[in-house]
Amino acid sequence: MKIRHRITNKLFAWYFLLVLIFYGTILVFYVNVQKIMSISEDIVNKNYKISSSSKKMIEDLLNMEENEQKYRILKKKNYLDYFINAQKDFETNLNEILQLKSNKTLISKDWIELDNSYRKFLNSLKDTKEADSSELLWVPEEMINEWIQRISKARLQNEHDVELATRELNHQGQMTVKSGLIGLGVSIIMGLLGSIFLTRSMILPIRELQKGIKSIAKESLSEQIRIRAKDEFGELAAAFNEMTFRLKEEERMRSDFISMLSHETRTPLTSIRESVNMIVEEVMGPINDRQRKFLEISSSEIGRICDLMNHLIQVSRLESGVIKIQPYPLDPSILVSKCRYHLKPLAESNDITVKIEISRDIPLVMGDPENLQQVILNLMGNAIKFSPRGGRVLVRVEPDENIQMLRVSISDNGPGIPEEEQSFIFNKYYRAKNVRNHSDGVGLGLSISKHIIEAHNGTIWVKSALGHGSTFEVRLPIA
Template sequence: MEESLLDDQEGPDNRSVIETLNRLCSIVEEEPDLHAICNTFRSELSKYCPSEAIELLSYSNDPKELLRIASSTDEPGGSRIRFDDDSSSWIELGKPDALYIFTDVKEAPFFVRDMAEKAGSSSAAIFARRERAGKRTILAVLAKEGYDISSWEKSESLVELLRGSAILLEYCKLISDMNNYRMDFLSLFDLIPIAIIQLDEKGTVKSANNEAELILGSGDPDRGIEEENVFKEESFKKSGIAALVRRALRGEDAEAENIRFRGADGRNRYLFVKLRSIIGSDGKRQIIGILTDVSARIQLQQQLERSYQTLTEAFHELQRADKMKSQFIDVVSHELRTPLTVIRGYLDMISHTRGDSLDPKLAQKLDSISLNTDRLYEIVESMLDSARIEKGAVEVVKQETSLKAMLEEIVASLRGLANEKHQELLLVDVGETGLVQIDTKKMRDALKHIINNAIKYTQDGGKIQVTLTDEGNMIHIMVRDNGIGIPLSEISKIFERFYIVAADELSHQVDRMGLGLPIAKGIIESHGGKIWVESEIGKGTVFHINMPKG
């Protein structure tokens, strides 16, 4: 019965169209829910055309895509609609804001047939909106089975109703998208690890993200920081944030570092604050601000400053202790030198005046005393030389000398020591190298220290090789051994005073003081030369010396 009455209707008049659209507008204003709007529109349209479903679609031509925006059915928004190339061409070539009536959906494009089949409809009305930004909105009315939809072709008021409904649904979709964007923005707004606040021209906080609530927290979990006024709250005034807001409201730069802010939780924080004044959509001035909690950085900085102060004090204490040590060594060395000189003098006198008449056992004891006195004297001299080098008080008296002859003499003097360990000590003959300007005594001591060091740190039966090479302006000396080697971590330390490389293989050597190499380095450098080391554990060590000829 209802269908026969509807068949006689020619469609709504203009007044009915306006009333229907007004009702739809009211619903949009109250709750812009696309699914609800589609169902309301279907209900309103049933007065003129009973339908199985209302579908709002969006077609994009790049890329080609047909999506369901909303439906009066339970089909979700955003789902894809199946279509073919003919459907695509039909949509793209169709007239804008045109109504297409299909009394038999078998003659309709594929996408219409597919929707009608799912809805149980055999006729349909398709209203295609004009293209905007590469997209067209399509409103599909899938009529109830048995309803003659052909009368719609003569009804201009129905076309206007569909056009108005399509526009309303587009607007509703825009509002829905904006709400979704707003929710996404608010979620992002709250996830940002920087405090962001918005204030009005009176200094009242109108919005704040989670980080701002955490940093500036009012202590009221129900109210939060919003609606607080920075010009009235003591924490904002004392910290200086209120003064920055006033500057920003005057259009001035408002930025400050290390602002100390005490929150309602009683915690002190150090903040970086930057504020900017903008004009809102209402024409009033607003303040947008970012605040970063730099407390961790400040605490680290303060801790570093305290550590630096502690290290500085420790360094000065070490310097003082080192100076006292140097002074002690200097004083002790000088104090020992005088009595040792006297002892050596008396021993020489006894040896020369009564050497032949002494009891053999007594003579042997005197020789032992003399030998150990000489060793002790050498140690004292080394300590004094080390002290002079440390003070930069090495006096160099240069004269022309043959380094080759000097090395031959040193090697010959130390061969006996090498023989005691069954070592092979060699001076490689490289021909004449000419004369160099050096302090003969000091350079002899330096080279002797280096070769003696190689003998000490090479196992019994090892080999020490000394090489002299003329390199133009320089004389290059190498002292190579196949001894125990020096750990990489200790190479930089071997020229420090009193430093001794640990060597289990040579634990029987107890006559090492760690002064020979530092003295050698000081003497070589005082001549403008350079000394460096290459070493490998278990394979040996090479000392390199470059000495200028001049």
């Protein structure tokens, strides 16, 4: 139960990591954007206001000084009004700058000193007795120059603050882009690594399972699949190996039983066949024609059963490796010609033409003549048996120079083998569906042939199309 959801846990961990990186990147973006917004807000609400108001204040002080001089010369009341309006504008702009301090915004101490100086000047006016009110309104030129100097100094400080804020703004922008690129890069790398890891952790076990399943289809149950993963694939591999072990044990017991049964049955069958032959030969007394006919039929059927038992024993020995192949150089043309000679009566009885095409200067092959003759006889016999009456069987013998092998192909114009069944025809006891009801046999010939050819380090396969005949090809190593 602990490992049932391991694959789900891997997927969830990978997804969680990607989400964590994604939202981490978003968080960094958010923090940097907040800093940028804060700096921008300071520039707009503080520095820009100070710059604008300080410029107006200098203009107001200059207007005050100008209108004072014009009033002293021309004595027109309009200039007095202009002076008073400029002074009010000066106070308004100064109060706007000082208002920033009340909003917990840091401002230069020059503005506070300017405000103190200006308030001190106003208080000095209130303490003075009224003599000539028009004279008392004027601000001394030295005082105005001092205030202008203070404002100019504060403006320079404000411009310096704007420059620093702009640099910080640029730095934060670069940091935002950098963090975004880093987050994107990490996300891509983690996504790729996670995909590779998850794909590898799933594809490799699936391939091993696929390999194991194919081995079962090929009747190769000797190897167990190796999956070290401690997840569902590990459990599946363990179950598959257990199933393979049981199948192998059952196959071993079945082979042992068939081998034992064949051995135990072959001896009494041989005795029965010899007894029947002795009766047919009238060793034990004369027999009539009717008795001879039935005895010959019995002898033929007993011979067929003995051949079946011999095939079963041979398959068992081939699978267990008891039969040893003793190869030596032999001429394939002689081997094929000898097989045609043995099958000539069968071909003539079915009106089948057997044609042999042998290339010039074919090399010798390494093989056991008795076993190879059995393979060629089996393939040629099948081709004759499944060809229609009046058909033709073609046997080609030619070298395959590309891979240093000799190729023997046997073609017929029989019913053919369906494509979906071609991978099974070399299995024991398998017979194609379209011939099961039309021919005798138990499906051991091709299995025996395959074992013999593979024991010679060769290959055998079939090319066939339904309704267009079949071609069996054998490749054997050149001597």
